[in-house]
Amino acid sequence: QVQLMESGGGLVQAGGSLRLSCRASGLIFSINAAGWYRQAPGKQRDMVATITRGGITNYADSVKGRFTISRDNAKNTVYLQMNSLKPEDTAVYYCNADIKRLSTRLYEDTYWGQGTQVTVSS
Numbered sequence: 001q002v003q004l005m006e007s008g009g010g011l012v013q014a015g016g017s018l019r020l021s022c023r024a025s026g027l028i029f030s031i032n033a034a035g036w037y038r039q040a041p042g043k044q045r046d047m048v049a050t051i052t053r054g055g056i057t058n059y060a061d062s063v064k065g066r067f068t069i070s071r072d073n074a075k076n077t078v079y080l081q082m083n084s085l086k087p088e089d090t091a092v093y094y095c096n097a098d099i100k101r102l103s104t105r106l107y108e109d110t111y112w113g114q115g116t117q118v119t120v121s122s
Contacts, residue, residue, distance in 0.1 A: 002026035002111055006095050009116030012085055016120075020080040022095030022113055027102040034071060034078045034098070038091035038118075045094065049080060063089075085120045093118050 008020040024031055035050035049069035050058045057069055068081040078095060092115040098108045 002028060002099055002101055002109075004095050004097060004111050004113035006093065006113040006116040009093060009118045011119045011121065014085060014087055014120055014122050016085050017081070017083045018085065018118060020082065020093055020095075020116060020118075022078045022080075022097070024076040024097055024099060024111070028076055029100040029102045029105045031071075031073065031076055031078075032098040032100070032108055035096050036069060036078070036080045036093055037096055038089075038093045039115075040091040043091075048093070051078065082118070085118075087120045087122045089118060090120050091118060092116065 003025050004022055006020060006022050008018060012018055032053050033050060036048040037045050038048050039045040048060050048063055049067055051069045051071055066084045071078045094115045095113040097111050099111055100108045
């Protein structure tokens with residue numbers, strides 16, 4: 001089966017940086033659109049950044065200029081470089097990917113990781 005696993009979260013001081021990774025495992029034909037989302041306690045899950053297979057990116061206004069999403073298709077991995085972190089960036093960060101499994105290449109399913117906690121102290 002296909003699974004996503006996030007890593008790289010942690011505690012950082014305001015102004016610091018973190019790099020999140022999301023690795024897809026399993027029998028994968030291709031990973032198409034992918035992205036990062038975040039959810040703070042008591043709030044909805046919001047899009048942070050997305051990236052197409054071809055590298056077209058989209059960012060939430062709140063992170064534009066500070067965060068960079070990238071991907072390494074050969075490694076089935078998506079990254080989120082987070083710079084100039086602010087306390088309001090504190091949330092659980094989830095990776096998301098649209099994946100075509102090797103066994104069924106005609107359609108894609110949406111997968112979510114378990115989430116990784118990012119805490120930014122002031």
